[in-house]
Amino acid sequence: MSVTFALLLLLGQAATADPCYHPGGRPRFCLPPVTRLAGMAASCPQACALSLGADLSPRATCNGSLTLALGGPFLLTSVSLRFCTPGSPALVLSAAWAAGGPWRSLWRRPAWPGALGGPEKVTFRASPGPKSSVLVSHLHVEFGGRAGLMAAGVRGRCQCHGHAARCAARAQPPRCRCRHHTAGPGCESCRPSHRDWPWRPATPWHPHPCLPCSCNQHARRCRFNSELFRLSGGRSGGVCERCRHHTAGRHCHYCRLGFWRDPSQPITSRKACRACQCHPIGATGGICNQTSGQCPCKLGVTGLTCNRCGPGYQQSRSPRMPCQRIPEATTPLATTPSAYSSGKSGWCGEP
Ligand SMILES: *[C@@H]1O[C@H](CO)[C@@H](O)[C@H](O)[C@H]1NC(C)=O
Ligand SMILES: *[C@@H]1O[C@H](CO)[C@@H](O)[C@H](O)[C@H]1NC(C)=O
Secondary structure (H helix, E strand, O other): OOOOEEEEEEEEOOOOOOEEEOOOOOEOOOOOEEEEEEEEEEOHHEEEOEEEEEEEEOOOOOEEEEEEEEEEEEEEEEEEEEEEEOEEEEEEEEEEEEOOOOOOOEEEOEEOOHHHHOEEEEEEEEEOOOOOOOEEEEEEEEOOOOEEEEEEEEEEEEEEEOOOOOOEEOOOOOOOOOOOOOOOOOOOOOOOOOOOOOOOOOOOOOOOOOOOOOOOOOOOOEEEEHHHHHHHOOOOEEEEEOOOEEEEOOOOOOOOOOEEEEEOOOOOOOOOOEEOOOOOOEEOOOOOOOOOOOOOOOEEEOOOOOOOEEEOOOEOOOOOEEEEEEOHHHHHHHHHHHHHHHOOOOOOOOO
16 A cells, blocks of 8 residues: 655745834734645555555554644644545544544535535635634544545644744744744744743734843843733833842842942943942941942941041051040140041051
């Protein structure tokens, strides 16, 4: 029994313009082309005698019935069956999303006797248009009587949810060339950098592209948070992940603890956040004010990094109290401007 069975490689044709975008760059609904997904053919003398048991190939069995595995989920557009003799047997066409079913009946057709001039080819067509959504990975045809099946052909397109115009249909699973910043074999999710809105399939009325999260150029990934999206009134739900350059926050829009925001740099700069540099002796801790950079100084200590004694204080040898109040007796001296200047030189700025 020499029956051949063929799956065809389906690759979208290179197009000069991207069908998924308007010429001006706005995204638009797009579909991969309808292509031949599976087929079998036999020359008539040896045609599959359907009442006989026969195992055609791992992908197709012809045993009073015909099962076709498409190699992945596809949007079905048509199934054609051609018989050796005029008149087609009664048949039931069923589809399943997975190998094991459940099977869903798509089409039931009564026998059409050849004596009445019945057709030798019958074709099932899924309802046309982009809304047609018979998503199948396996097809099954059950025949009501003996019939020589000469050929079967299945046509359809990859399920790309309106986000791709090209598809590698023979890849397993079929792989859409996703646009609109979507990702996944069927463009069923948003790219990690574009999760500010929930993923949605494109429609001819709205392309529903995935939108970028605003992470001030400090993060490459974000995640969608539906609660935040709801609270924002449906405007933004992205939360940046792994903020770099010492930034933190939902949009990587402020500085991490221990860093402060340098006002001379834009927030998008890699240098937007500077380390606190609090003096190990003069400061009580390492965490400075995130807007001013001011470190928390010990009593009598002053300066942004707490590296010198304030007015009325002088350097001591105690690391616990590095600046001590100038004694009463020298107070008249301390009130003179020259006495304060000693503090300005710094007491521990140098090693
Ligand atoms: C073919 O059909 C017969 C009878 O219905 C059944 O016993 C047999 O298991 C079938 N073979 C295959 C390969 O499906
Ligand atoms: C940080 O410094 C700013 C400006 O100097 C000030 O307004 C703010 O209160 C300070 N924050 C804290 C927590 O001290």
